[in-house]
Amino acid sequence: MTNPLLNDEVAGQVKDVFSNQLKHPVEILFFGSKDNCEMCDETHKLLGEVTALSDKLHLTVYDLDENKSLASQYHVSMAPTIVVAGREGDQVTDYGVRFAGIPSGYEFSSLIQGLILVSGRDSGLAPATRQALKELKKPVLLQVFVTPT
Amino acid sequence: MLAHQLAVENPLVQAEMVEAMEFPDLADRHNVSGVPQTTINDGANHVVGAVPEDHLLAEIQKILN
Numbered sequence: 001m002t003n004p005l006l007n008d009e010v011a012g013q014v015k016d017v018f019s020n021q022l023k024h025p026v027e028i029l030f031f032g033s034k035d036n037c038e039m040c041d042e043t044h045k046l047l048g049e050v051t052a053l054s055d056k057l058h059l060t061v062y063d064l065d066e067n068k069s070l071a072s073q074y075h076v077s078m079a080p081t082i083v084v085a086g087r088e089g090d091q092v093t094d095y096g097v098r099f100a101g102i103p104s105g106y107e108f109s110s111l112i113q114g115l116i117l118v119s120g121r122d123s124g125l126a127p128a129t130r131q132a133l134k135e136l137k138k139p140v141l142l143q144v145f146v147t148p149t
Numbered sequence: 150m151l152a153h154q155l156a157v158e159n160p161l162v163q164a165e166m167v168e169a170m171e172f173p174d175l176a177d178r179h180n181v182s183g184v185p186q187t188t189i190n191d192g193a194n195h196v197v198g199a200v201p202e203d204h205l206l207a208e209i210q211k212i213l214n
Contacts, residue, residue, distance in 0.1 A: 039171055075163060078172060096156035101168025110150050110166055123158035129202045132210070133159045140209055142152040142164040143188045145181045 005042070005104075006049050014112060018054040022119040025056050027087040031071055033064040033079035043080040043102040050111070056119060058087060082111075084118045105148045151202055152187060155209075 006014070030047050032040040044061065051059040064071050064079045074083050074094065081100045086093040095118050103111035117123070123130070152164035169176040169184065179188045179195065187196045187205065193212040196205060 039168075078175075081165075094160075096160065096163040097153045098163065098165035099168075100165055101171035103166065103168070107166065107168070113150060114153050114166075117153055117157055121157075123154040125154050125158055125202060129155075129206055130158055132206055133155065133162070136159055136161045136213070138161065138213060140155075140159075140162045140213075141190050142155065142162065142209075143175075143179070143191075144150065144152045144164065144166050145169045145176055145179065145184055145186045145188065146166060147169050147184050 004049055005046050011049070011053060014050065015053040017112065017116075018056070021116045022054055022056045024119050024121055025058065025087040026115055026119045027085045027092045028057060028059045028115075029070075029074065029083040029085060029092075030059060030061045031064050031067070031074075031076045031079055031081045031083070032061065035065065035079075037079045039102045040080045042104075043082070046102065046104065047082065050115075057115065084114050086118055086121060102148075107146055107148065110146075151199075151205060154202075155205070 028047055028051060030044055032044055047059050051057045062070055064076065076083065078100050080102065081098055084097040086095060097114050097118055099111060150166060156162045156164035167175065169181050179192055183197045185199055189195060189209055189212060194208050196208050
């Protein structure tokens with residue numbers, strides 16, 4: 001058996017944060033690929049360890065090539081990609097929250113925040129921003145480039 | 150992450166955190182030099198750095214109007 005990516009201390013802290021802050025169930029969809037994906041195995045492993053820290057988190061694993069129609073439905077074209085969605089019973093709701101590449105190092109906290117955000121089903125944005133977003137008529141794609149630290 | 154908050158607020162918004170080192174071609178195509186860089190609608194506009202929500206919103210509105 002290989003060593004876990006999260007040590008006991010970090011796992012314990014995240015578990016506490018989850019038990020205080022996760023509200024509604026979250027579906028994590030992992031899209032990997034067997035083809036030229038250096039970080040897929042590690043990302044999958046990380047998600048497995050994170051998902052094990054709360055019974056409100058569910059992980060499903062897909063392959064970009066073998067599950068083409070699902071990948072297309074979720075606008076996923078790169079591996080690894082993580083889709084953080086809501087889950088009510090069997091119903092999965094897409095909130096448009098994605099991570100492409102492994103969210104490790106500093107970005108690990110972005111993953112935890114993303115899970116808490118979707119679990120809360122509320123953006124937490126200022127009233128003026130919420131109001132302005134209601135005026136949107138066309139799709140908007142935001143890609144936030146980060147680097148591991 | 151602010152972009153993710155915008156996505157949760159409005160179903161028309163999709164927000165993706167991209168690890169630039171893993172996807173160098175995409176990062177090159179969008180001339181990523183400083184991070185975080187937020188690219189809007191495949192390069193229609195971009196914002197460098199962590200910015201307040203009214204700032205990001207204004208940059209989104211610029212390309213839609």
